[in-house]
Amino acid sequence: MPSFSRIRAIAEKEVFHILRDSRTLVIIFLMPLLQLIIFGYAMNMEIRQVPLLVDDLAMNSSSRALVDAFVNTDYFQLVPKEAGTLQPDELFRERRAQASLSIPKDFGASEHRVLLRIDASDPNSAQMIQNYALGIVNSTGIQTDAGIDLRAQILYNPDLKSSFFFVPGLIALILVMVCALLTSISISREKEMGTMEQILVSPVSATEILFGKVIPYLVLGLLDALIILAVGMLLFQVPFRGDFSVFLLFTFLYVLTSLCLGLLVSTVAKTQQAAMMMALGMTLLPTLLLSGYMFPISSMPVILQKLTYIIPASYYLQIIRGIMLKGNNIAQLYQAGLSLLGMSVLMLIVAARRFKLRLS
């Protein structure tokens, strides 16, 4: 039976380390903020200021209204006039324009068709540019003949803001990395410094050591989640439509899972450096690639889809996107939550069994 007082002794000592060791504080606070800002701006896939070449042969009030409608958004900017002598194809090749809008001579009178040509060398951007353009054209009330049904309905993120997707994803990514690092480093550091030897000689059990290590970092991990959430919302204007207590509850489970992953790493890694490499290796790429963060799980090959079941972030992404974007409640998320809880318990048991109470 684990002794509460021993767990408390270990946890208290851990708190002193956290408060006095600047490296831990860096991992906990600085690293997440830097990641959020760097990843955040690097992965921002929103379309802004697309260079648009306008070829206006009508030059009447209707055509000017249409061009203004494009320019007045943040999405498009006009390619300067002098470039207009070049052919659109050339401008596309030189990357000076990403879209061109041709307005025929009698636009607004006998003619209602405009031609929008889009550089689709980046199909994702092209898709978004098309959606934006159609949206703009639509809102001016002018008929188009682009041959595309304009009534594409985009839920939850009507502006197709990519920040809505990457900020929740970043919370998932950063949390799992930081938490796995914290516990794995904390234990491997004791092995490296030799202080673990003093603990092992005492009657402390593996379970007590693991609990003592997890509890303080559970609080820290939650604190970290709040900071990332707040900064993410401030910097990238992501909404939070769900209930805050639901967020806390499920984030608690995710932090626990991530910390337990770190414990598992520490049963293998003998040095801090090995622990760091393993913790990052087990979290960074799998989370980026297999959680549904970058690629939708439904479009993965079946084998990879199966693999996503063991990636904690794949559950948390459902949870955090559900809470922030859709306002999901507990009933809609409990399955993902139970999966996280199950993973935590499993990893804790495996870690406790693997944890060696002797030197090797």
Added chain:
Amino acid sequence: MIHTSHLVKQFGSFKAVDEINLEIGRGEIFGFLGANGAGKTTTIRMLCGLLKPSSGEIRIDNLDIIKHSEQIKHKLGYMSQKFSLYPDLKAIENLQFYAGIYRVSFEPALKRLEPILEQFGLSSILKTLTQDLPMGYKQRLSLVAALMHDPPLVFLDEPTSGVDPQARREFWQVINDLAQSGKTIIVSTHFMDEAEYCHRVIIMQDGREVALGNPAELKQEYGSANMQELFLKVLGVSDAKL
């Protein structure tokens, strides 16, 4: 108190400890002597349950160390060769931690250890961060930490390395007092003069016992004037590197 028979520790094909048989009684100060790599630390680690013997038997208070490890762990205090208190904890916080993991109340334990704290001059530095203490103080603090739960059996692996002679003498004074109070002390050292403080010593070489007995009797047996000379004679070298 401690009984070992045919104790062997093998790392791969290398025998770090080879057929060590010991019988150590209560209240005894028992010393491990030997050059670097002789197997002192490895033996001590096996005796306190940190390493599993490759073969042979260890019994402490007549309990098998593997089968009754939980029970035995309560009885022993250990100060490892490498300084291993937490540098970023205050001295008193380190002591609190050891009291905590042995589940003893801190205040009474501190009260009980007050004479030693005074003797060591530690009372006034309890609020200091451990990393800011001089080496001598760190080692004394390690000893006190190992005594928090009042263990009848204390293992000290080179407790006085890197400490000046005056501090070493004080350290040994405390060790002597502890033995006098009935504790069994197992100590390893590189300093031959310290061997004189031991009731009995084992001299090890390449994991094996080369001499075992009371320092005075050993000196007589080998016709050596002092421990240093005895040591060199026993090891069969003229210029042993210690």
